[in-house]
Amino acid sequence: MRIIKSPQEMQQTALELKRSGKTIGFVPTMGFLHEGHLSLMKIARPECDVLVVSIFVNPTQFGPNEDLAAYPRDFERDEQLCEKAGVDIVFYPEPGTMYFDDASVWVDEETLSLGLCGGSRPGHFRGVCTVVAKLFNLVQADLAVFGEKDAQQLRVIERMVRDLNIPIKIIRGPIVREGDGLAMSSRNKYLSEMERAEAVCLFQSLEKARALFGVGESNADTLKSDMIRQIEKTSGAVDYIELVDDETLCPVTTVDRPVLMTLAVCFSGTRLIDNAVLAE
Amino acid sequence: MRIIKSPQEMQQTALELKRSGKTIGFVPTMGFLHEGHLSLMKIARPECDVLVVSIFVNPTQFGPNEDLAAYPRDFERDEQLCEKAGVDIVFYPEPGTMYFDDASVWVDEETLSLGLCGGSRPGHFRGVCTVVAKLFNLVQADLAVFGEKDAQQLRVIERMVRDLNIPIKIIRGPIVREGDGLAMSSRNKYLSEMERAEAVCLFQSLEKARALFGVGESNADTLKSDMIRQIEKTSGAVDYIELVDDETLCPVTTVDRPVLMTLAVCFSGTRLIDNAVLAE
Numbered sequence: 001m002r003i004i005k006s007p008q009e010m011q012q013t014a015l016e017l018k019r020s021g022k023t024i025g026f027v028p029t030m031g032f033l034h035e036g037h038l039s040l041m042k043i044a045r046p047e048c049d050v051l052v053v054s055i056f057v058n059p060t061q062f063g064p065n066e067d068l069a070a071y072p073r074d075f076e077r078d079e080q081l082c083e084k085a086g087v088d089i090v091f092y093p094e095p096g097t098m099y100f101d102d103a104s105v106w107v108d109e110e111t112l113s114l115g116l117c118g119g120s121r122p123g124h125f126r127g128v129c130t131v132v133a134k135l136f137n138l139v140q141a142d143l144a145v146f147g148e149k150d151a152q153q154l155r156v157i158e159r160m161v162r163d164l165n166i167p168i169k170i171i172r173g174p175i176v177r178e179g180d181g182l183a184m185s186s187r188n189k190y191l192s193e194m195e196r197a198e199a200v201c202l203f204q205s206l207e208k209a210r211a212l213f214g215v216g217e218s219n220a221d222t223l224k225s226d227m228i229r230q231i232e233k234t235s236g237a238v239d240y241i242e243l244v245d246d247e248t249l250c251p252v253t254t255v256d257r258p259v260l261m262t263l264a265v266c267f268s269g270t271r272l273i274d275n276a277v278l279a280e
Numbered sequence: 281m282r283i284i285k286s287p288q289e290m291q292q293t294a295l296e297l298k299r300s301g302k303t304i305g306f307v308p309t310m311g312f313l314h315e316g317h318l319s320l321m322k323i324a325r326p327e328c329d330v331l332v333v334s335i336f337v338n339p340t341q342f343g344p345n346e347d348l349a350a351y352p353r354d355f356e357r358d359e360q361l362c363e364k365a366g367v368d369i370v371f372y373p374e375p376g377t378m379y380f381d382d383a384s385v386w387v388d389e390e391t392l393s394l395g396l397c398g399g400s401r402p403g404h405f406r407g408v409c410t411v412v413a414k415l416f417n418l419v420q421a422d423l424a425v426f427g428e429k430d431a432q433q434l435r436v437i438e439r440m441v442r443d444l445n446i447p448i449k450i451i452r453g454p455i456v457r458e459g460d461g462l463a464m465s466s467r468n469k470y471l472s473e474m475e476r477a478e479a480v481c482l483f484q485s486l487e488k489a490r491a492l493f494g495v496g497e498s499n500a501d502t503l504k505s506d507m508i509r510q511i512e513k514t515s516g517a518v519d520y521i522e523l524v525d526d527e528t529l530c531p532v533t534t535v536d537r538p539v540l541m542t543l544a545v546c547f548s549g550t551r552l553i554d555n556a557v558l559a560e
Contacts, residue, residue, distance in 0.1 A: 007445060011445065011447055015447060018298065018299075019298075019301060021299060099443075100442065100443065102391065103443050104389055104390050104391035104392065104439060104443065105387065105388070105389045105390075105409070105439055105440045105442075105443035105444055106387075106388050106390065107385065107386070107387055107388075107444070108385070108386050108387075108388055109384055109385045110384050110385075110386065111382065111384035112384065129385070130444075133444050134443075134444055134445045137444060137445040137446050137447060138445050140447070159384060159385055160385045162380065162385075163379075163380065163383050163384065163385035163414075164385055164387070164410075164413050164414055164417060165287060165291065165414045165417040165418050166417050167291055167295060167417060167420070
C-alpha cells in the first residue's frame with residue numbers, strides 16, 4: 001500500500017494508471033475510520049483495479065464555530081485499517097496543499113443543498129462539492145462509494161456528477177450501525193457514556209416512524225411529531241427532523257412516493273445525523 | 281471528420297480515445313468561426329493526436345437582455361472550416377442536451393470575475409466556468425487553447441483549472457486582427473459600415489497607450505484618459521476602460537508591473553472588447 005501526500009503526485013499517478021488501462025475506485029473520507037468507512041471500501045474493492053482512499057479533514061466544509069480543530073484524527077490506525085481493507089493508495093494530503101491562499105473557484109449546488117444540513121450549516125455543501133470535485137480530478141476515479149448516512153451529501157454529489165458531466169459512477173453504501181442501532185460516525189467518539197446510550201434515539205425514532213407507516217400512517221406531520229417525541233425523551237436537542245421527497249429533498253405532507261426521513265440531533269456540542277427511506 | 285451531437289457519445293468517444301493512449305486537444309467555440317478561432321486550432325493541432333472543436337452557443341453565459349437569440353450561427357460554413365483546419369471531431373450539442381431543466385450545480389469564480397466584463401455582465405463568468413467545466417469533462421482534453429481577446433475569461437479559466445485541479449494544460453492564443461487592427465470577433469458582423477470603420481478605435485487606443493508608455497508615461501489615469509479620448513472621437517460608448525494587474529485583475533495606479541489594459545465599447549447594441557499587456 002502506498003501513501004501519497006502530494007496532490008500533484010496523486011494526479012500524475014492516477015493519470016498513469018488510467019493510461020495503462022486500470023480502473024480506479026475511490027472512497028473519500030475525513031479519516032478516523034470506522035466500520036462504516038470499511039464497508040464502503042469493501043463495496044469498492046471488487047469493482048476496480050486500484051482502490052484509492054483519501055483521508056483529508058476538509059476545512060472548507062466546516063463552519064467557523066464547528067469542530068474542525070477538534071475533529072478526531074489517528075492516521076496510524078487509519079493506515080492499518082486501509083492496509084487490511086486491501087486499499088492500494090492512501091491519499092493523505094497535508095493541510096495547505098489542497099487550497100491556494102487566493103483560491104477563488106467554488107462548486108455550488110443551489111437546490112438540494114438549501115435545507116436540512118445545508119440549512120443548519122451554511123457553506124457546508126459548497127465546501128463538500130468543491131473538495132469532492134477536486135478529489136475526483138486528482139484521483140481520476142471511475143467509481144466512488146459514498147455512505148447513505150450522509151443522505152443529503154450523497155444526493156448533492158450525485159447531482160454535481162450529473163450537472164458537471166463528471167465521468168464517474170457513484171455507488172451508495174448502506175448505513176452501518178452499532179449493535180443498538182446507532183449509525184456509525186467518527187463524531188460518536190465525542191459522546192459521554194450517557195449521551196452514547198441516549199443517541200440510539202435517532203435510529204429508534206426512524207424505526208418507530210417506519211412501523212407507523214407500515215400500519216397505515218402516511219401523514220408526514222404525524223410521523224414527524226412522533227419522531228420529535230422520541231427525541232424529547234432524551235437530552236438531545238432536535239436540529240431538524242424532516243420528511244422530504246427522496247429526489248428533490250422538498251418537504252412532503254403525505255408519504256405517497258419515496259420519502260427520505262432525516263434528522264439531526266445535538267448532544268451537548270455533538271451533532272448526529274441519521275435517515276431512512278420510506279417507499280410506498 | 282466526425283460530428284458528434286450527443287454529450288454522452290462525446291464523452292464515451294473521448295474516454296475510449298484516452299484509454300487507447302491518444303492525447304486530446306480542444307478548442308471550445310460558440311461557432312460562426314473566423315480567423316481567430318482557426319488560429320487556436322492551428323496552435324492545438326500539432327500538440328495532440330485528436331483535435332476536438334466544440335460549437336455551442338451557451339445560454340447560461342448570456343444575460344437576459346443580451347444577444348443569445350441573435351448570436352450569429354452558420355454550422356455548414358463552420359463545418360467546412362473545421363474540416364480544412366484538420367479537426368477530427370466537431371462536438372455540436374443540441375440546445376437542451378447540455379443542461380437539465382432542474383440543473384442546480386454551478387462553478388463560480390469569485391475574485392477575477394468581479395470587475396471588467398464580469399461587472400458589466402452579471403452571471404456571465406458563472407455560465408462560462410460551468411460550461412467549460414462540463415466541456416472539459418465531456419471532451420476529456422489534455423490541452424485546450426483559449427484566445428487572448430477574452431483576456432478576463434482566459435484568466436478565470438486558468439484559475440478554475442488551478443483551483444479545481446483539472447488535469448488540462450491551457451494554452452493562450454494571441455489575438456488575431458483584421459488588416460486595420462480590429463480584433464476578430466463573431467460580433468463584428470453586427471456593425472454597420474460606419475461602425476465597422478470606427479471600431480478600430482479600440483485597437484488604436486491600446487496602441488496609443490502603449491506608445492505613451494514607451495516614452496515614459498506610467499500613470500494609469502493618464503493612459504486611461506487618453507484611451508477614453510480616442511473612443512470619444514467615435515460613436516462608440518465606453519462600457520469600461522481599465523488598467524489592471526495582469527495576474528490579480530485589480531486596478532493599478534502606476535504601470536510598475538505587467539499590466540493588462542482592457543476595454544469594452546458599445547456601438548449601438550454591439551459590445552466589442554480588446555486588450556493588450558504592458559510589461560515593464
